[in-house]
Amino acid sequence: MGTPVVLSSPPSMGQLFAKAALTARGRGGELPGTHLSRVAVAVDPAQVADYAEVCRFRFGDTLPATFPHVLTFPLQVALMADRSFPLALPGLVHVRNRVDVVRPVSVTEKLDLEVWADRFAPHRSGATVDLVASVRSRGDEVWRGRSTYLARGASAPVGEPTDLEVEIGDVAQAAVWRVPDDAGRRYAKVSGDVNPIHLSGLSAKAFGFKRAIAHGMWVKARALAALSGRLPESFRVDVGFRKPLFLPSTVALSTGQRDGGWDLAVRNAKAGTDHVLATVRPL
């Protein structure tokens, strides 16, 4: 158990991204043992409604499966923006995300959030790190998230590389999505993830992308929303983020039922490039 730090309010995301950019140079060393947490967080139904609309979930009593990520994400960013974090936040790429819905969570529950860093590992083109989130309700863990980020060119302590591949079986096309130019701005508004690579072509260019790219977690959320009513009570959804989804784009969601759950792929509708590959399995 590392150093516990309890925050009384969500940190300001815009400020954190700015701070992380200004303090990007000269980072290194080991992962901090810090555990950032917030207790008895009340969910704002209006935020859930906005999030549900943008990701195409139904708005109701049960939180969208990916919504707790939005609650814990500011803590992740606070941890990574802090000088003690060995990797520079600008340039970090979200390459894999695993969510465990232990049980459906109601919009009325007060939630305890906890976030820490884990698995600082070497990668053939740099280093990866996991940001782990745990959400509890009245003491019981109801939701877990594990986001793996890649820092190109960075170095990590010697050890086993983290497996970034999500393997899927046969899937068949289920839906075509026209993802508009403003998809990144719309998701940024409801999630607080204001990373400039998602907001506009210009701001994305500053970070080496030819155009703005969609948030991986939005693609994941929208793919899960397409399975509303068809998911088990308790499940793990494991997503590998492949090639960036440039905005605007037309992509296709493909699905296949497997092992009591689903295999999913989101690919460019024309070129067939993989954007997201995912598995959903009962827990």
Next chain:
Amino acid sequence: MTRKAAIVGGNRIPFARSNKKYARASNQDMLTATIDGLVARHGLAGEQVGEVVAGAVLKHARDFNLTREAVLGSQLSPATPAYDVQQACGTGLEAAVLVANKIALGQIESGIAGGTDTTSDAPLAVNDDLRKVLIAANAAKTLPDRLKLLARIRPGQLVPDQPRNVEPRTGLSMGEHAAITAKEWEISREAQDELAVASHHNLAAAYDRGFFDDLVTPFLGLTRDDNLRPDSTVEKLSTLKPVFGRGEGATMTAANSTPLTDGASAVLLASDEWAAEHKLPVWAHLVDAQTAAVDYVHGGEGLLMAPAYAMPVMLARNGLTLQDFDLYEIHEAFASTVLSTMKAWEDPGFCKEKLGLDAPLGSIDRSKLNVNGSSLAAGHPFAATGGRIVASLAKMLHEAGPGKRGLISICAAGGQGVVAILES
């Protein structure tokens, strides 16, 4: 061969006053949650029921396939067929009648009837003049033609058309129509307030003794209808100013009229065999139903008086009198509507001249009327009211024991009415 369809369960979300707790919930959100609550309670996850029939009165154009879309987003099998109906406030009961009739004919073994309405997330239509210009511009072959058409748009056309609770043919709101009828039948302010207070007390008592535990699923932080005022008194209500009708004779207030409400309801119907296979109790059977309509525009009849006409037709067909029932559910669109309808059935002149009867239908034992509260207390999300009443009455009859009869009467916009008989 026909058989009677059984009512084996029901579910609704608590009803919420307009622009409050459900301000952000759409019809599809509420209907899906309501179906899922029914599915969870009766163990229907992944099941294919015969048909799901539901509707909404205020409906967005994007919701053209509302019920089917709700089914696809629910825990029901995606192979469950569905269709939408709309008969104003009669929608929910009409949906139940349609499902019951298919079950009676042996065309389906089970079905879900429901309804949903939101006055918070109501559709706004593009101003009709603007719509016509846009359609013409879209059809124009060349860019100059298109620009010429678009140049015709005027600022006033950018104001959207709001849905209004108004009869298109008379320009009067439902409340104004009801006020005319209340005056005609000389329904007193006191009688209306007493009925409203009884509705609140009865609904509160029903919640307190757990009657709704297996009929209502909490939603977005509501566990009870938020229009419910358990401490309502005639004294308090008497201080309110009338909102419908004019001058001295105005009697209708915000308390003895239903408020705009958001909510959804669903009823599970089945053949007796299907119910037995699924180990579900038969609460009651839907015995018969009847609709009627009146000429409220030119014919001098009140907008909400159609159930008065439907009733004798249904009673005669079943060889029953108005007094042959253990429980009565008359939808409280307005307290004055309930009282005018009952007064009409007691009136020899009306029954002879308008209904063509030799004798009046007679009076109803008020102690058997809306015993667990009705729309004045619960609120009235138009299409959701029928499902609320059918499920509650079926359960009440089941609790009262076998062979008990219940009567439902629901008035609707457009001068229509639906009545039905349930029997345990």
